[in-house]
Amino acid sequence: MTPDMAGMTTSGGEAFLFWVLAPLMVLAALGLLFVRRAVHAALCIVFVMVSLAIMYIASSAPFLGVVQVVVYTGAVMMLFLFVLMLVGVDASDSLTETIRGQRWIGLLLGLGLAVVLIGVVSQAAFRPGTPLTEDQVANPVGLARVLFGDYVLAMETVGVLLVTAAMGALMLTHRRRLEPKRTQRYVAEQRVKALPEGGTLTPLPAPGVYAQTNAMDVPALGPDGRPLEHSVSRVLRIRGQEKAAPASLVETGPAGEVSTVRTGTDGGEDA
Amino acid sequence: MDITNYVVLACILFAIGATTVLLRRNAIVVFMGVELMLNATNLVFVTFARIHGDLTGQVLAFFVMVVAAAEVVVGLAIIVTIFRTRRSASVDDVNLLHG
Numbered sequence: 591m592t593p594d595m596a597g598m599t600t601s602g603g604e605a606f607l608f609w610v611l612a613p614l615m616v617l618a619a620l621g622l623l624f625v626r627r628a629v630h631a632a633l634c635i636v637f638v639m640v641s642l643a644i645m646y647i648a649s650s651a652p653f654l655g656v657v658q659v660v661v662y663t664g665a666v667m668m669l670f671l672f673v674l675m676l677v678g679v680d681a682s683d684s685l686t687e688t689i690r691g692q693r694w695i696g697l698l699l700g701l702g703l704a705v706v707l708i709g710v711v712s713q714a715a716f717r718p719g720t721p722l723t724e725d726q727v728a729n730p731v732g733l734a735r736v737l738f739g740d741y742v743l744a745m746e747t748v749g750v751l752l753v754t755a756a757m758g759a760l761m762l763t764h765r766r767r768l769e770p771k772r773t774q775r776y777v778a779e780q781r782v783k784a785l786p787e788g789g790t791l792t793p794l795p796a797p798g799v800y801a802q803t804n805a806m807d808v809p810a811l812g813p814d815g816r817p818l819e820h821s822v823s824r825v826l827r828i829r830g831q832e833k834a835a836p837a838s839l840v841e842t843g844p845a846g847e848v849s850t851v852r853t854g855t856d857g858g859e860d861a
Numbered sequence: 862m863d864i865t866n867y868v869v870l871a872c873i874l875f876a877i878g879a880t881t882v883l884l885r886r887n888a889i890v891v892f893m894g895v896e897l898m899l900n901a902t903n904l905v906f907v908t909f910a911r912i913h914g915d916l917t918g919q920v921l922a923f924f925v926m927v928v929a930a931a932e933v934v935v936g937l938a939i940i941v942t943i944f945r946t947r948r949s950a951s952v953d954d955v956n957l958l959h960g
Contacts, residue, residue, distance in 0.1 A: 598863060598864050598865075598912065599862065599863060599864065600862045600863075600864060604862070605862035608862060608866060608867070608870075609862075612866070612870050615870070615874065616870070616873055616874070616877070619873075619874050619877040619878070619897060620877060622877065622878075622881050622890065622893060622894065622897065623877060623880060623881050623884065623885075628887050628889050628890050631890050631893055632893065635893050635896065635897060638874070638897065638900065639900060642900055642903070642904060645867070645904065645907075646904075646907055649864075649867065649907055649908060649911050650911050651907045651910065651911070651919050651922075653919070654903075654907060654919055654922055654923060654926075657923065657926060658903075658926070661926050661927075661930055662896075662900070662926070662929075665930060666896065666929065666930060666933050669933055669934070669937055670889065670892070670893065670933075670937070673889060673937045673940060673941060674889060676941055676944070677889065677940070677941070677944050677950050692883075692884070693884060695883075696880060696883035696884040697880065697884070699879075699880070699883060700876050700877070700879055700880025700883065700884075701876070701880075703875070703876045703879055703880075704872060704873060704876030704877075707872035707875065707876065708869055708872050708873070711865060711868045711869055711872055712865075712869070716864075716865060716912055718912060718913075719912065719913035719914040719915065720914040721911070721914050722910075722911060722914050722916070726916060732916050733916055733919055733920060733923075736916050736917055736919075736920045737920050737923065740917070740920075741920055741924070744924060748924060748927050748928065751927075751928065751931050752927065752930075752931050754931075755930075755931035755932075755934045755935050756934065758934075758935045758938065759934045759935055759937075759938040762935070762938035762939060762941075762942050763938050763941055763942060765945075
């Protein structure tokens with residue numbers, strides 16, 4: 591972290607760090623270009639951002655390194671992952687080209703941009719100034735002096751910007767309620783109204799609780815020992831994935847009644 | 862090692878980000894490309910602050926981070942709204958100005 595005296599060259603340790611991190615960062619960034627799933631792209635970007643934070647700390651900007659981790663990987667990328675969760679994790683790209691030749695033109699433009707930028711940087715001669723002093727690097731006081739001294743107006747404006755952005759996000763994602771809210775009172779009244787048509791006042795019984803197993807696909811047994819078909823999820827019933835109640839618990843009595851026995855293995859369930 | 866290697870790395874990252882914006886269809890991945898470009902510029906700011914021994918570059922990188930955070934919030938809100946109405950996050954599907 592010590593600023594070197596020559597101004598334009600780095601220490602050996604930092605060079606090692608750079609040559610380890612830089613190829614990995616470029617690979618991860620290329621992953622953004624070639625990976626199919628958006629979640630994998632997000633992970634690639636997280637790797638690039640954490641590596642950038644390490645580089646900031648190495649190149650005498652420890653405060654920015656910490657802010658990079660907190661703001662970018664902590665807040666921004668988590669927001670990305672939240673939105674991916676909302677939109678659907680498996681929303682992968684379509685590979686059909688809507689504009690003909692877009693892929694090759696895009697690649698060509700990107701390569702051209704890289705060549706131009708690197709050409710300019712390698713041709714330019716940088717005039718080394720005075721390196722940052724140890725005191726400037728070690729504590730953020732100098733940074734705060736510039737931030738709240740020279741750029742105080744920009745700082746205030748950025749505050750307004752943040753509030754505006756929060757309000758904008760609230761406005762954009764706000765949904766107007768189209769139907770009346772389902773309150774507890776409404777649900778209770780609907781249940782009472784549905785009583786003549788065979789509805790129940792109580793919630794549906796949970797599956798499997800009174801049976802031998804606790805599985806979702808086994809119907810519960812009522813107090814009379816009959817399996818309660820409607821205790822199994824409707825989806826499982828439609829798919830035909832419902833299992834019969836344990837045979838050992840259900841047996842038809844002599845008078846056609848259903849009774850429960852503990853040991854019988856030949857009982858059929860005919861409820 | 863020459864310090865300008867950092868700038869070269871930033872150039873490569875910026876170009877990859879720009880290519881991502883040009884090539885990918887998923888709006889969220891396109892947005893990640895924009896973030897990559899912003900990060901690359903931040904690396905340039907930090908490197909030049911080091912070369913010139915001036916903390917202003919670091920302050921500007923800090924501002925870029927704050928503005929990027931605000932931009933992400935609004936952009937992702939727009940993507941969520943578009944997804945709600947059109948059931949798709951592909952930039953190709955948003956070809957009508959109404960709706």
